[in-house]
Amino acid sequence: MDVKSSEPELRALMLSGLAGDAAAYRALLEKLSGQLRAYFKGQLNRINRGPVEAEDLVQEALIAVHTRRHTYDSSQLFTPWVYAIARYKFFDYLRRTKVSAKDITISDTEEMTAHDDHGHVESSLDLERLMAEISPKARQAIQYVKLDGLSVSEAATRCGMSESAVKVSVHRGIKALALLIRKEK
Secondary structure, three states: OOHHHHHHHHHHHHHHHHOOOHHHHHHHHHHHHHHHHHHHHHHHHHOOOOHHHHHHHHHHHHHHHHHOHHHOOOOOOOHHHHHHHHHHHHHHHHHHHOOOHHHOOHHHHHHHOOOOOHHHHHHHHHHHHHHOOOOHHHHHHHHHHHHOOOOHHHHHHHHOOOHHHHHHHHHHHHHHHHHHHHHHO
16 A cells, blocks of 8 residues: 555545545545555465455455444544554455465565554655645655656656756755754754
8 A cells, every 4th residue: 555645635535434425435445445456466476376366355355444434543544544454354364265374484474464554654744744845846856856766857857847957956855855854853
């Protein structure tokens, strides 16, 4: 799941759904199904299982989200709650299919076990908040070059700027972000 970009949107959809907005709830389930599909395909690929099982797990996880939605604490982040459900469904699948521990490598085991996603989500939200405070030109240049990994040339084409203007925008934007961070400490 792409935690960084989806937490605010998914949380807002969940809260709207809990408040009775059926369209928001449908949109939430659609977005979650794509993210859960990617998550389960990745996990199943590690144990040489296919996309059919992933679809079954997506449906199980969505049903669990639906039936347990009343347990979501709206004061907490949403995506860690969904991750926990997805992990439990995956472990249930492993137990049901009697996947042997020898089929799973140590590094895969560490990634599959429960971990705290709050730090990643919170740092992503902090970055979004800080980025909102710099100029749109610098924000776009930093997004393309530093976060999306585009070359300066590719970013210049997307931004409609010269390559040197992109470099200057990135430099000034990072300087502005550093100042904002210092002010917060």
